[in-house]
Amino acid sequence: MMPGRNNHPRSGKDRRRAAADARTGARRSNPGPGSTRGTVTLVALCFVAVLGISLASYIAICTRAMQLSNRSFQASVSKQLAEAGLEEAMRAFNQHNWDDWSSGGISVNWTLDTTNKRATATMTFPADKFGQGATAQLKLRVDNYDADVVGATWSSSKNYAPGDLVERSGIWYRCLQTHSNIQPIGDISHYWVPEFVPSLWDSSTTYSSQDMVFHAGYWYRCSSSNTNSAPPNANWVRINAVNKDSTSGISGVQDAVVNWFGTWYRWNSGGWDAAPPISWRWRNTGLVYSYNDLVNYNNLWYRYISATPTNAGSSYSNPGADTSRWALQSNMWVWSSSGLKYNKGDVAFYSGQWYRCLRAHTSSTSIQPTNTTYWSNTPRYSPDWSPGERFSQYDTVRRNGVWYLSLQNNNTAQDPATDSDNSHWIGANTTDSNYTWNSTTNYSAGAYRCYGGVWYRCTSANTNKAPNDTAFWTAAWSNSWGITTGAPVVYAEATITFGSSPAQRTQLRALIAPAPLFPNALAATGSISANSGGTVDSYDSTLGTYASQLDTATNYSAVVAAGNTSGTAITLSSPTIQGYVAAPAATTAPYAPLMALGTSVIVKGSSATPSPKVDKSRVSRSPYIPQFSTLPGGADGLANNWSNTPKGTALALAATINIGTPGAITPARYYYDGDLTIGNSTVTNLRINGPVILYIDGDLLLTQSGSTGRIDITSRGSAEIHVAGTFRADAGSEGILNATTDPKSLIIICDTDSNSMHYYSEGVNPLYGVIYIPYSQSNNGYFNDNNNAQIYGAVSANNITYSGANLNVHYDTSLRYATFGGVDQPWTVTEWRELPATEQATMP
Incomplete structure (x- = not known):
């Protein structure tokens, strides 16, 4: 077969048309195989373009997400760094230590503005501290940086009121009546009296003939023994004027007295009596001196330290020579370089002046009271309200x-x-x-x-x-x-930058206050057990008596808290808790609080008793049980730190022991080396007439063994009692009678880590005070077995056990704001917030 026409090679005309098409880009309706390959290429190019656009968007999104993540991370780090700054500020404030320091490449530089009472600091960090090329800066500011240690010095331009305490020429004086521009120079006047000298009339003190008191603007001399008989009356003779080293204006004034260069005189019937009948002036005849009495001899004050009183009419050597009977008043606080543990607020007497400790330390010859970093020679000014000021x-x-x-x-x-x-x-x-x-x-x-x-x-x-x-x-x-x-206020500003990211800054503002030691009515780091009834409730002593607040809003705020996590923390049989109970949660579902409450237990607020009897909204799984170190000693106990504790004057045993100075502001220090039993044939009553710190290197036992023992705290008294052993008040004793009825006026501290049991089982006199036993190893800890025992205050211990006794504790809510000597109660942040840009603080 002959091939067809279409099988012939292209003619010249076809070749010319194809070339023209190639030049013009014309498309034929019958494309050949080459056009198919071009379409695929074009589609591939379009896909790559779309993929590139999508990838670019994805990269942009990832970049933005990473930037946001970095900024979020920066903000988190910035806030954490600012919180760390608050901690550094609190360290410096609590220790009153504004020294610069550096450690591990971190350095802090503090600056004090003493005029404006402002402490500022910058805190720097090594370049590689935060990694990723980050840099950080921390700034701190503390307003009123010395609010807890500021002192008071007499000024001629200021007004003074009764109870004010100032320093003048190294001596501390207490104001007796309202005045201004009257210098506190001398031993005693109408306006000033040296601190620690007994002066203010006290309703619970028994006064003897010739005793001197200041009351309602005047001095009086006791003419006949009396108790609770306020002058003026027939039991008292008014002293019209009191001067030192000057008789100007008082010569001829009957019963005016003057301390003439160390000797006391009285104007009597036209002349100066060189032997005035006043108890200030030491006399070798005519007066009976007992333990703790004070006299003035050669312009110095001496304290009688013998347990044996002098006999009326006896003659003996003067206080300056008779060291067996008399000791300088200052010896109670005398400073020692022999490794004593001084804590912030402690008072010491050194080289004729009074000093107050600013920073806790161990004494040595290199840190004497003249060292202004650790000591101040001014008394502390208190920002707390006082009814007498x-x-x-x-x-x-x-x-x-x-x-x-x-x-x-x-x-x-x-x-x-x-x-x-x-x-x-x-x-x-x-x-x-x-x-x-x-x-x-x-x-x-x-x-x-x-x-x-x-x-x-x-x-x-x-x-x-x-x-x-x-x-x-x-x-x-x-x-x-x-x-x-x-008020002290703390600011912390942290700025942190990662690479080229914008800097992130956080500024925090915090209010601070002393951390509460007794926020609970009953608190145990271990367990609380009570197998009987009773009532745990609350009141506020600053608002009135407990009885006046029954069934009011303040009556339902008591907290019973225990922290045991290895077993049942709280076991109650049938008491009524008008407030709250708190215990840790179990580690397994349903994570219920570790407590066993009997069917008769009531936990309620001011509304009617719920059914069932426990209001679940008043049951917590977050107990807060603060227990701070005792001073001195901490967990080591007072017994192990007895030798380096500044203890004061030895307690002299007698049937009635009187300690403390009515009206004094600074506590007097006493100690007893051994077990102190009150209620035996030797001692029946310990009477606390003023603010007192008492150290006992042994047990403190109130009992009935031949006689009934009792501790009395008078209306002007307060006590910080340290017990190195155990504290026990038997049911047969009369316990502690606190005439102030203020729980804040008494703290009993037992810092022993032995397994001895402590208890207050006395039921005649309710206890107004707080008990603190943090380290005891006893399974019972604080124990009570007397239905009649009542506590108005609070108890904090390792364990608390009520066995066959009603649980009767009436919590004073004002304890939430109270501070106590003898415990390292630090200042803490009470609230804080991050400041917005519109409220930013001025930082260094």
């Missing part, structure tokens, strides 16, 4: 955890916590817009406003400037005493 307008005080501003002058005897109409005081927790700062108000210099729980004074007119800004506001100013003080 007079306050001026714009003074600030702390009361029940709230800072108050005085609204008027001559503000006295008005409790801020009960000033319901705000006529005398206004609290920094107020919502009254007349006293609270806001960003839209125009403020003039001198305005006082509260912000974040603290009072501030405007220093420069402004609008929309937060009180954190030091250019316009201050948290410290001079009060009527001339003391620059106020």
Whole structure:
């Protein structure tokens, strides 16, 4: 067969058309195999383009996500770093240690602005501390950095009120009556008396002939023995004037007395009597001196230290020579370089002056009281409200955890916590817009406003400037005493940068206060067990008596808390808990709190008893049981630190032992080396007449063994009692009779780690006070087996056991804000928040 036409090679005309098509790009309706390959290539190119766009978007999204992640991480690190800054500020504040330090490449540089009472610091870190090329900076600021240690020195331009304590020429003086510009120079006057000298009349003290007291603006001499007979009356002779080394203006004034260069004289019937009938002046005949009596001899004060009283009319050597009977008053506080453990607030006498410890340390020849880093020669100024003090307008005080501003002058005897109409005081927790700062108000210099729980004074007119800004506001100013003080506030600002990312900054503001030692009615780090009935409830001693608050809102705030995690933490048979119970959660479902509550147990608030009897909303799985180190000793116990404890004067045993000075502000120190039994043939009564610290290197036992033993705390007394052994108050004793009825006036501290059992089983006199037994190894710990025993206060121990006895504890809610000597009760952050940009603080 001959091939067809179409099988012939292309003609010249076909070749010319194909070439033209190639030049013009024209497409034929009948493409050949080459066009198919071009289409695939084009599709591939389009896909690659779309994939590139998608990949670029994905990379952008990933980059943005990584940036957001980095910023979130930066913010988290910044906040954590700021929190670490708060910890460093709290360390410095609690230890009053503003020294610079460095460790592991981290360094802190503190600067003190003593005029404005502001401590600032910068904290730097090594370049590789946070990795990834990150850099960090931390800034700190503490307003009122010495609020817990600020002292008081006499000033001629200030007004003073009864009870004020100041320093003048190395001597501490206590004000007796309102005045100004009268120097505290001398032994005794109408206006000042040296601290630790008995003077203020006390209703519970038995006075003997010639005793001297100050009452209602005048001095009196006892003419006949009496108790609770307030002068003026027939039992007292008024002394019209008291001077030192000068008779100007008092010659001819009957019964005026003068200390003439070490010797006391009295104006009597036209002349000066060189042997005045007053108990201040030592006499070798005519007076009976007993343990703890004070006399003035050659311008020095001596304390009688013998357990054997002198006989009336006996003659013996003078106090300066008779060391078996007399000791210098200052010896009770005498400083020693022999490795004693001094803690913040301790008082010592050195080289003719009084000193107060600012920073805990162990004494040595290289740290003497003249070292201003560790000691101050001024008495401590207290920011806490006191009913005996007079306050001026714009003074600030702390009361029940709230800072108050005085609204008027001559503000006295008005409790801020009960000033319901705000006529005398206004609290920094107020919502009254007349006293609270806001960003839209125009403020003039001198305005006082509260912000974040603290009072501030405007220093420069402004609008929309937060009180954190030091250019316009201050948290410290001079009060009527001339003391620059106020609420301490802590700021921490952390800035952190990762590579080229924008810096992240966090600024925190924190309020601080002493950490509560007794936030619970009953607290045990181990277990609490009570196999009988009773009532645990609450009241507020600052508002009145327990009886006056029954069935009121304050009656239902008691907390029973135990921390045992290896078994049942709380076991109760049938008591009524008007408040809350708290124990850890079990480790298995349903994670119930580790407590066993009998069917008769009631846990309730002010509403009617629920059914079942336990209100589940008042049961917690988060017990808070603070237990801080005891001072001195800590977990080692007082017995192991007996030799390096500044103990004071040895206790002299007698049927009735009188210790403490009525009206004194600084506690007197006493000690007893051995077991002290009150209620035997030797001692029947320990009477605490003023603030006292008592150390016992052994057991403290109140019992009935031939006679009934009792400790009396008078209306002017308070006690911090350290027991190296065990504390036991038998049912046969009369326990502790606290005339103040204020639980904050008594703390019993047993820091032994032995397995001995401690108890207060006395039922005649209710105990007003707190008991602290943190280290005992006893399974019972604190124990009670007497149905009649009542405690108004709180108990904190390792274990608490009530066996066959009603659980009767009435918690004083004011203990939530109380501080106690003898325990290392640190300041802590009570609240904090991150500051927005509109409220940023001024930082170094």
